Amino acid sequence: MAKDNKGKDQAALQALSPFELKDELIKAAGGGAVERPANASMLNAGRGNPNFLATIPRHGFWQLGLFAMRESERSFAYMPEGVGGFPKREGLTERFELFLRENKGVPGIAFLAGAVSYVRDQLGLSGTDFLYEMCEGILASNYPVPDRMLKLSEVIVGQYLRREMIGKYPFVGEFDIFAVEGGTAAMTYIFNTMKQNHLIKAGDTIALGRPIFTPYIEIPTLNDYELNVVNLDADVENNWQYSKAELDKLRDPKVKAFFLVNPSNPPSVKISDESLEYIADIVKERPDLILLTDDVYGTFADDFVSLFALAPKNTILVYSYSKYFGATGWRLGTIATHKDNILDKLIAELPKDVKKILHHRYESITTEPDKLKFIDRLVADSRTVALNHTAGLSTPQQVQMVLFSLFSLMDTPDAYKDALKRLIRSRKRALYEEIGIAFDEKDANQVDYYSIIDMEYFGERAYGREFVDWLLKHTEASELLFRLASDARVVLLPGMGFGTKHPSGRVSLANLNESDYRKIGRAIRKLTDEYVERYNKETGKNIQRKEVK
Template sequence: MAKGKSGNGDKDKAGLAALSPFELKDELIKAAGGGAVARPANASMLNAGRGNPNFLATIPRHGFWQLGLFAMRESERSFAYMPEGVGGFPKREGLTERFELFVRENKGVPGISFLAGAVSYVRDQLGLSAGDFLYEMCEGILASNYPVPDRMLKLSELIVGQYLRREMIGEHPFVGEFDVFAVEGGTAAMTYIFNTMRENHLIKPGDTIALGMPIFTPYIEIPRLNDYQLNVVNLNAAVENNWQYSKKELDKLRDPKVKAFFLVNPSNPPSVRINDESLEYIAEIVKERPDLILLTDDVYGTFADNFVSLFALAPKNTILVYSYSKYFGATGWRLGTIATHRDNVLDRLIGELPKEAKKELHHRYESITTEPDKLKFIDRLVADSRTVALNHTAGLSTPQQVQMVLFSLFSLMDTPDAYKNALKRLIRSRKKALFEEIGLTFPDDDENQVDYYTILDMEYLGERAFGREFVDWLLKNTEPQELLFRLAADARVVLLPGLGFGTAHPSGRVSLANLNESDYRAIGRAVRKLIEEYVERFNSATGKKLDKSKVK
């Protein structure tokens, strides 16, 4: 990986530089799993690259399985005379009483008390029918019917909406109602939103959008695709500014050429939530630019202290994307949501399209509604997700929606935030262990730090520890990805390149969610060893005498 090589080596470097960090991860894993460096037979690779958590919420999962058993008992009440294993739909009449009997019969079984509490919460706190809720959940978990309504099951949307209100809006004033579309994780949300914005002429090739950088890599890659061909303006959050956007960066949104602003909040990979001042500043810009579309991807918001989404401050201009994957340890479930205010800029802009564009869209959606011109943006998302023609079979699978509802109720019922606080303690203790072993200390009083990930910014940390001369030498004598490949090959530690997320400096993203505390200590020791080696090389090359032990 050293500079100065040519031929195939340069081609390899060019190819690696073009890879998404998630694809480069596979190359780093290969480097960590082989090579000429001798390793103990029991050495294990430490993959802190991808952000899949190693924790998960158990209580709502227990509830899911117990609900499934109850639903099966309900199904078997129909066609009971047939021995061939034929069941039917649950029966609405007497369902609540039979559920109460099921709870008494299974008292003490994991998940039962949670289910009983969930039904009580739905009835007593949300004011919904317990019988209607149980029927929707039983039919949903049996997967015995198409998702109806296709955007989201009726009571499920209300309950998930309450969860989003609590976690994304909190105590912030919020006027009006919003709609929710249940989707196959945050990745599906991104795909659907880009596509429907294009199909409805909200963005077109040559248009300009803004990205809050650094950001989840697909937001960088999608606009470049031939499907979209968008121009991108970057709003850069700086490590020197605690990963906050300056007013100068945010003022880029005042340019009328910028059609939309996409951001991840808290950020990925720095894991810092946008401070209140910046959120209010964006909301003020929106008042001046009421046509500006905002998309906020808030998957990490539930790990933050006192989180408030941009959706709360500028609801009529904002598309909210939220995924259950990280907080509940449910990446395999593929559970995500898209929410839009019922009075939103997207519907208004569609209504203001030129006559020819409206005619085209009328024809696009006329097979699914008698009033295609009045079809809301969020319902266009649903239709477009199934190429319009398959709109009648759209919708997230009903068992997925049931698990989403149970996750939501678990959080709503956890009034002291016991689960949330436990996760915060877990990941923050891991960060402390990592930096203790590197030999670095950080102030822990930044209320905007979330710590799901952390960034090892080699330029920023190197200058802080050893001065600018060392950093300039390091950048001149190493490739941006060399340090990552050295960690992989020598210490079997896999990190993702921060540059792939749009960071300004060479860096490594460390997920603090997917390994144990002792593993982060091992990663810290490996990083420190590598730093010390480069300090020795610097001293040898320059005749300086930096003290490698004085990392601070």
């Protein structure tokens, strides 16, 4: 970086999203423009894509595909040109049982046998109907019908969401699900449909729970929406929980909606039970408040309960299968809303002239456009309304989503979940040991998918406030990240890009091996020691490191 352009370049870098700055850091670390460089010595802990995945439901997917192909080839068998047909319901279950016996011991077969049994015996659904939906779905031989989500698939995914997002919390009523192309598609659809249906409009105020996934910060200010934003800041000194003073900002009637990620990204801490109850109490006072909670990391937490469980009628739940099952490439996500929700009520209460516009918008897809539910408006808007008949997540994606869900539902001792939690927490322990930070395992709200290395918070505790003030005066946060990248070939994302108060680096604990996190920890420790040495030389002092807890 040229010295005379340093200020300009730093300003330009500060304006970049963390996910765009990542590319610059990769270049500084000796990597190429691609995300997965051939340079094996570079340690990219900047992205949350896990290096683990669920194998059993994937084996089940491929074996199911083979069975579905056999079913397809039963039709048009007289044609040698490779033409198949749709599966036949009659005798489907018997043929499937024969397939299982013929392939006994093959990976995925026992899982499929258990899945059909679970669907039939525990969920009370027709085994034949389930098999037919899965076979037709995996063959992708028909449009998604219903377009919002395949019928039995919605029931099974709903059971999974109940287990993982609601747990033992009392929940009254039912909810609808829209299967979408991952959590990012869910965000896009929700923002758009809220705008199209006048639930938010330019100049309105929403609240963001920060730190938060960067696109949530960036989307509201785009010229598509032009929203005012009130920030609710969780603080590292409060174990990344929201204070009551911050949550009380939701009492302002100007705040139309509250968007949050729980557990948080990047601190990776779930909202405490006390804070969830506090938000639910605010909703009782403000029954028009819309809540949007992105709970993708909830499955890594201990005894997770979503805000959707406490305030279901006000909450839009977004969940993605990407991280827990190692399935970012599958693009599997869900949007869930309670069947009796505030969104539909707010739309019904819109002024007549606005309802007339919306009536015209949706009249081509239903004879009763005024009664169209918010979640079905999401489906229509996802295909610009006119293409509603071709809406819906691809059916093979829905099949894999169902198999992931059944894998979790059938894992009653949570063996897979416990294995992943052990894996990422051992990585955090390794990282912290090398940095020299005590590893706290007592906080039940810690999830540890990511970790924030907060320069100001940890620096003050290790070396004192005077050193931190000197460091902030003489360096930029991005400079420290670029030093890590260029000197140690370690890539972290800037925490401030996610809305943290202090300069920091986000470490993903999901995408590298334990030995790599030890190397990252040593690199951070070495860089810190260099700045301490420089501080001592320039100030004539001799500060020593203290234990950091």
